[in-house]
Amino acid sequence: MIQTGSIVLVDPARRERRLAELRHRRMLLRGLRDDVDLAWRGLLPADVDGSWRSAAQRGYSERRRELADELCRARRDLEDAITAIEAAIAAIAASA
Template identity: 85%
Template sequence: MIQTGPIVLVDPARRERRLAELRHRRMLLGGLRDDVDLAWRALAPADLDGSWRSAAQRGYSERRRELADGLRRACRDLDDAQTAVEAAIAAATASA
């Protein structure tokens, strides 16, 4: 990168490497997001209130809810990460 006052000239090869890295990161985040979403959906609460009576069964159900909540938060965090990567790609592309 060469800085000349307020104008910054970016080495095209460096920019292309950065774009390739960001695109790869976007692909990885998308796959991970899909996997976490699938796991979250598998833990979605089922209507088992009437048949689950023992303390162990209630504890199991509560733990599943906690895991599902954690996976939902992870999905939101991954969405935020994907948004940040998309913004970085747009910024790098605009600097061309």
């Protein structure tokens, strides 16, 4: 018998389906995390602050920083989700 959250897995076939589902989710989350990371790196500010002087340019630069911060938070949330899924996989595998 395996308990994952409120679900108890007794049937080995059901356990394998759950493991496959969790592994698939982990794969999707890793891909999304990698995409978010790539987008975040693309928004990191270049060293051009000294040459950007207009209000529009400063606003553009600030908005890029805000977006980069949001992507950084999203990446951390995705990492937390991946860690939770890996813990669930380990728990199911250990109880087999």
